[in-house]
Amino acid sequence: MSELGHQPVLLDAVVDALITEAGGFYIDGTFGRGGHSQAMLSRLNSSARLLVFDKDPRAIAAANSLAGRDSRVMVEYGSFAGIRDAVERAGQLGKVSGVLLDLGVSSPQLDDPERGFSFSADGPLDMRMDTQHGPSAAEWLAKVTEEELARVLFEYGEERYSRRIARAVVKARSEEVIERTGMLAEIIARAHPAWERHKHPATRSFQAIRIAVNRELDDLQQCLADVAEVLSVGGRLAVISFHSLEDRMIKRFVRGNDEVDPALARLPIINPKVSQGFRWVVKQARPSAAEIEINPRSRSAVLRVAERAR
Numbered sequence: 362m363s364e365l366g367h368q369p370v371l372l373d374a375v376v377d378a379l380i381t382e383a384g385g386f387y388i389d390g391t392f393g394r395g396g397h398s399q400a401m402l403s404r405l406n407s408s409a410r411l412l413v414f415d416k417d418p419r420a421i422a423a424a425n426s427l428a429g430r431d432s433r434v435m436v437e438y439g440s441f442a443g444i445r446d447a448v449e450r451a452g453q454l455g456k457v458s459g460v461l462l463d464l465g466v467s468s469p470q471l472d473d474p475e476r477g478f479s480f481s482a483d484g485p486l487d488m489r490m491d492t493q494h495g496p497s498a499a500e501w502l503a504k505v506t507e508e509e510l511a512r513v514l515f516e517y518g519e520e521r522y523s524r525r526i527a528r529a530v531v532k533a534r535s536e537e538v539i540e541r542t543g544m545l546a547e548i549i550a551r552a553h554p555a556w557e558r559h560k561h562p563a564t565r566s567f568q569a570i571r572i573a574v575n576r577e578l579d580d581l582q583q584c585l586a587d588v589a590e591v592l593s594v595g596g597r598l599a600v601i602s603f604h605s606l607e608d609r610m611i612k613r614f615v616r617g618n619d620e621v622d623p624a625l626a627r628l629p630i631i632n633p634k635v636s637q638g639f640r641w642v643v644k645q646a647r648p649s650a651a652e653i654e655i656n657p658r659s660r661s662a663v664l665r666v667a668e669r670a671r
Contacts, residue, residue, distance in 0.1 A: 368468070368656040369396030370601055371664045374646045375461060376400045378666040379599045384408040385458030388448070388591075390441030390584065391415060392424045393467040401461070402431060409433055412451060414441045416491035416575075417470065440491075442580040445587035457591050462584065463601045464577070466490075468658065474542070478571060480563050483543035488571045498574050499540045507531045517578070517606065518569030526552045526566055542567075568604070581607060585614045589638055592669045597642060599666045608663050615639045615667045639667040 369375075375397060379387070383406045389398045392413040402411060412435045413424050421438045428434040437447045441462060448454050470476050474484030477498060488498035502510075507527045514523035529552035530539070539545050546563040553562035572578060588598055602608040617639075643666035648659040 368659070369393075369400070370463065370465065370656065370659045370662045371646060371648055371652070372396065372400050374643070374664055375599055375601070376404055378643050378646075378664075379459040379461055379597055380404040381595070381597065382458045386410045386412070386451075386453045386456055387458055388441075388444065388460045389413045390444065390460060390462040391464065392420050392436075393417075393463065394420065394423050394469060395427055397461055397463060398424075398427065398434070402433065405433065407433070410435060410451075410453075412437060412447065412453075414439060414444070414447070416440050417467075418491070418493060419469070420467070440580045442583040444584050444591055448591045454590060456593050457596050458593060459597045459599065460588060460592065461599045461601075462581070464581065464607050465601065465603045465658075465662065466571070471658075477542050478567070480542045480546035480561065480567060483541055486540055486542050486545055488567075488574045490575050496574065498570050499538075501574050502530065502539055502545070502570070503534060513573045514566050514569045516569075517572040518565035518567075519605065520565040520569065522553055522555070525554070528552075572604070572606075578606060578610070581610060585610065589669060594669055594671060597666055597668045598639070599643075599664065601662055601664050603661045603663075608665070611665050611667075615641060615665070638669055638671045640670045642666040642668050 380401060383404065387401055387405070387409065389401065389411060392398055392415040398411060398413055405411065410433055414437045415421050415424060416439060421436060424434070424436045428436050435451065444460070448457060466478055470490070471479050474482040477485050477487035486497065486499040486502070489495055510530060511523045511527035514520040514526055520526065526549050529548055533539060533548045539548070546561070549563040549566050556562045592598065600611050602611060643664060646664040648662055653660050
């Protein structure tokens with residue numbers, strides 16, 4: 362377990378599938394607190410290199426600390442959407458042995474009320490992974506139209522009562538600025554007519570707003586569009602997803618399926634000639650019952666690993 366109690370998900374499965382060359386050039390696109398990165402480094406020799414990305418300044422501080430102790434580590438502050446440019450600057454285009462994307466929100470982010478990712482404790486309505494750039498969730502909610510908010514809640518949160526909730530949020534913001542997680546959760550709870558057992562009624566809406574604020578699906582789409590140029594033939598892409606839309610994007614990419622998924626219709630279709638150059642290595646892996654017991658947040662995780670075949 363790494364800093365602040367963060368437990369990297371599917372750790373052994375990721376490293377076993379991803380590391381095929383001890384002296385290779387690898388990428389951790391979502392460093393977090395470094396659990397996956399450190400496990401990867403333990404399998405690599407002195408000639409290997411590990412390029413790590415993160416949008417969170419606190420994660421970058423942890424990555425820089427690791428780089429100070431291990432000369433194999435290179436740090437890139439920003440989204441993995443910029444993977445191609447960073448790899449080209451490193452002179453490794455088409456030479457990367459493996460790329461890992463862990464698409465979950467880390468425990469340090471979720472457990473800190475000041476970050477605004479969770480309604481379990483009241484805090485500022487921020488939700489930004491990069492706290493130094495872009496609008497916060499509060500700023501986004503203050504300007505978004507009712508129609509767009511309903512779309513985001515329905516598509517990104519798969520919230521069946523999206524229109525009702527959007528209407529309630531827009532009405533509430535006309536009376537008072539929505540700046541706190543507790544306030545937003547209460548507005549959504551009052552508007553939601555069908556509470557699910559063991560799930561707060563604001564869960565899906567908070568997830569959807571976070572995805573929109575951080576442009577998570579757009580970043581993933583851009584990374585997938587570039588990953589074939591980044592990886593060597595035989596290089597592997599490992600993705601841990603926690604959301605059905607992300608998982609469908611990965612499956613669609615590897616299948617080379619250019620049919621339009623209605624839920625992904627606004628995103629550009631990746632060139633099928635690019636995605637058809639991949640084959641499955643791990644079609645699906647999920648946490649064991651033992652891992653879920655230790656780390657309940659891993660319950661919805663799905664690992665898929667594909668290899669560039671040509």
